Amino acid sequence: MNTNSNTYTFIYATVMVVVVALMLAFVSSALKGIQTENIELDKKKQILSSLNINLEGEDAAALYDQYIVQELIINTNADIRSDVMGEAFALDFGKEISKEASERQLPLYVAAVEGATKYIIPMQGAGLWGSIWGYVSLDEDKNTVYGTYFSHASETPGLGAEIADKSFQHKFIGKKIFNNQDQLVSIAVTKPGQKADNQDQVDGISGGTITSQGVEAMLLNCLTQYEAYFKIKGGTEE
């Protein structure tokens, strides 16, 4: 057979594309269910991670049910839209944050750790190469950071990717997001040695300056969404 004829080439290309497309579609749909479960489980792990809970060898889904006592959807004025478990969890925070301020639905997780209430705020921002995200948990005063979790899509290993490292995340513990004048200023991520003005700071990552700045911008942007809620002091009453 002449494998160089135009007809053969056309037929070959068409058959190849169809076969490969069918194969990929089949693999994708066959694995969809397991993948979605994995993604949900991973989200639970991330949320728990911001509470400094050691997940090594633990059942994350069970721990999630144990620690997270309330899931809220609020708007930027701190009105509570929903407190049904599962609804806030299903929200895509990345999508919500890019909507108009008045339409944003903000998920908020309330956890009970050893009897104390913690508030967990989702984070979404941009690093050097792609998106970065995470969760920040606050103490009952809605001011002191209890723990953080950051991750990234494609930051440089050894440099920006270090934000996913516990040693970086632990630097935020105990920092305050409000300054002495009671303004929400978030936490600065500065180059080691530099001093931030009138706000708490942590050292950024050497060689990962743009990712560090991304974390700083993400913290300020996402925490600001919840400012009205933070200013309601004393518990979660409506």
Place this chain on the structure above:
Amino acid sequence: MSKLMSAKTKEILLGPLAKNNPITVQVLGICSALAVTAKLEPAVVMGISVTIIVAFGNVIISLLRNTIPNRIRIIVQLVVIAALVTIVSEILKAFAYDVSVQLSVYIGLIITNCILMGRLEAFAMSNRPWESFIDGLGNGFGYAWILVAVAFFRELLGSGTLFGYQVIPQALYDAGYHNNGLMILPPMALILVACIIWVHRAKDKELQE
């Protein structure tokens, strides 16, 4: 069994480890050697993934080699690689989610690795499946060991760790030792690869030009 491992197939398997190394001699796959060698772990996983994909890509292309229309052979090779990489990444996402999260970037990078196209075009298009499979393994290992060697020095000198575990004792830091920040930047990978090429050529007279 002797037929499976003749002198020729042995040469196909072992050649790429030294005399015909894809990175140091053919100078292919340099881009990913820079990108993933700041730490040992991604380097090891990248080496394994590339080995698997180049071996199976070679087999598939070798099986199809007599049917592929000459004018679109590069496209066919690309489709085979892209399909393989996509399937591997989907399977990882379903059954080894943690690994797939760590590797998200590198999996996609495999498609752009010149070694794959190089071996498919130069070897699998004109050899039988078994030899092609061996050739894929050989080149994958040749690629992997350079990656691991470079990552070993970059992680040790750049971060003081290996596989994330601290190996340089704290006492040394207290005595004034500092991690070399240059090591974790991509240019240092080029310099290290160049050092390996230097040693390699100094020892092997055949490679000198």
